[in-house]
């Protein structure tokens with residue numbers, strides 16, 4: 613029996629670096645050298661080895677930087693997770709096919725987590741902070757990607773981690789609308 617995608621999705625509010633899951637997703641930038649926001653929090657909590665692993669990922673696989681919508685896996689080091697999946701969301705104001713690239717961040721993270729044996733994965737609200745993606749539009753893309761892709765990974769439980777209750781409420785409003793429309 614196929615599980616409804618909504619059975620595989622839950623959400624929480626707070627700091628993603630505290631979640632005890634197999635992998636968390638980092639809203640990184642092209643350099644993979646860390647930054648502010650959730651990127652800074654994850655690097656601080658993981659410790660300096662994470663930056664070394666990101667430098668190695670740059671050397672081995674992404675010499676010109678991680679493109680928008682792509683993903684890179686590293687260990688979690690001092691975080692309570694096995695892996696960090698780094699992805700680069702689109703900068704809303706200056707990216708043409710921004711919805712496609714944001715969807716790729718989520719879609720490729722699901723695939724990479726499943727390929728590495730993860731059964732639990734947490735996402736922050738990629739691109740909705742410094743990169744300025746309007747929250748409701750981003751939430752709609754998240755729901756669409758989860759509805760289309762979670763059935764392919766029946767073992768995977770996904771947690772959406774919102775940094776504020778207002779963000780969680782805004783997501784829930786979109787989620788309820790999508791589900792009631794048969795999403």
Ligand code: APR
Nearest residue numbers: 627628639641647648649650651653739740741742743775
């Ligand atoms: N846990 C969970 N969510 C968080 C945390 C945290 N510790 N810190 C911030 N957030 C939320 C923000 O409130 C926002 O909703 O994560 C979402 C993404 O915001 P940003 O971290 O600003 O990421 P983004 O908008 O994708 O911009 C990426 O910011 O930090 C830099 O290096 C990063 O250049 C990159 C850019």
